[in-house]
């Protein structure tokens with residue numbers, strides 16, 4: 001399996017090189033040259049596998065034997081040893097048409113742990129095997145940063161710097177990042193929003209001289225390994241539901257900001273998993289919903305919402321989808337991305353819209369609807385949703401027929417967003433790992449939004 005760029009201007013490379021490159025050196029995103037299709041009898045056999053065994057099988061389609069089987073198995077095993085559920089991502093069934101896939105049983109109580117605990121271990125493995133310096137640079141709207149820091153803290157040969165938007169993440173998210181006081185961790189709290197943070201890191205990754213000098217590595221979903229690791233739970237969810245009831249295709253409703261989590265579903269579907277609808281669940285920052293409904297991809301005004309992890313306007317992984325929508329024409333993708341850069345908007349050809357609408361459906365939650373859904377499900381079924389998952393459930397209600405089966409992703413534990421939950425008359429409980437954060441000192445540098453200032457901080461922090 002070789003890896004290429006959506007812009008077509010890098011040499012084909014193998015799995016580890018694709019992992020280390022993060023953002024493609026031509027400014028595009030890395031994708032597999034061909035998406036492998038899993039034969040039906042293989043899919044059937046996978047039904048009985050544990051999460052870890054399934055992940056090994058899926059990764060083996062992509063790793064080209066670059067990681068010996070025993071090493072890959074050990075990496076996978078170690079990555080999920082810290083999870084609070086033996087199933088890694090267990091299913092909670094509300095009724096026959098609605099299942100919630102709990103993706104928050106990792107150390108930082110969000111779905112990001114599922115990929116990032118593995119990625120932390122993989123960076124450590126590569127650093128030791130190839131004697132490589134790993135300087136991670138990432139941007140977060142709250143969850144990625146906490147999970148990535150947790151995945152690499154204290155690991156030899158790895159430094160991590162995370163940019164988060166100052167005062168625009170939840171208190172628990174902020175504490176999860178900034179109470180870590182390890183020498184290899186730097187938290188920069190930037191006056192701006194997530195899009196500002198993501199823009200700077202993308203510019204730095206696209207500056208090849210800087211990227212190579214400082215050995216920059218990515219943990220955001222620009223890194224294809226993030227996408228691949230997230231496909232595993234689509235397969236696992238399907239098999240768990242299939243054990244409970246007879247199903248054909250199932251729908252997935254996915255809270256999404258950077259288009260990474262749902263793009264993993266697109267990949268799983270191309271690999272042959274019987275997925276019906278992929279439903280994009282967003283909040284008021286609804287660029288993706290407008291794209292599906294109107295065919296226009298154009299950022300609107302940034303809004304702070306009850307679901308801050310999805311307070312994103314420019315979705316990195318959208319470019320991966322554009323590549324497939326345009327029949328893998330890298331020249332066309334380059335043209336479209338340049339157009340977006342210049343005009344701040346992309347208009348999808350009318351002829352392509354039936355395809356878009358058969359690939360995705362979408363619903364954007366507005367204000368009170370998020371809290372109403374949390375209250376309603378708590379009252380009716382005693383299940384507590386976090387605000388992002390509530391967007392997913394609202395999108396299920398809007399887009400999935402009741403005679404279809406839908407899995408909604410619970411992307412975070414509700415305790416991470418107590419500010420929103422306090423607005424509803426329900427009882428909240430904090431897991432002890434979260435409760436104890438409130439008594440700890442914080443370590444972060446607050447910065448104006450200035451690329452020069454950020455670069456100065458990185459140059460002082462990274463070992464080269």
Ligand SMILES: N[C@@H](CCOP(=O)(O)O)C(=O)O
Nearest residue numbers: 140141142143144220221258
């Ligand atoms: N919602 C994310 C934003 C970064 O997205 P990623 O999937 O590219 O890491 C977060 O919580 O940080």
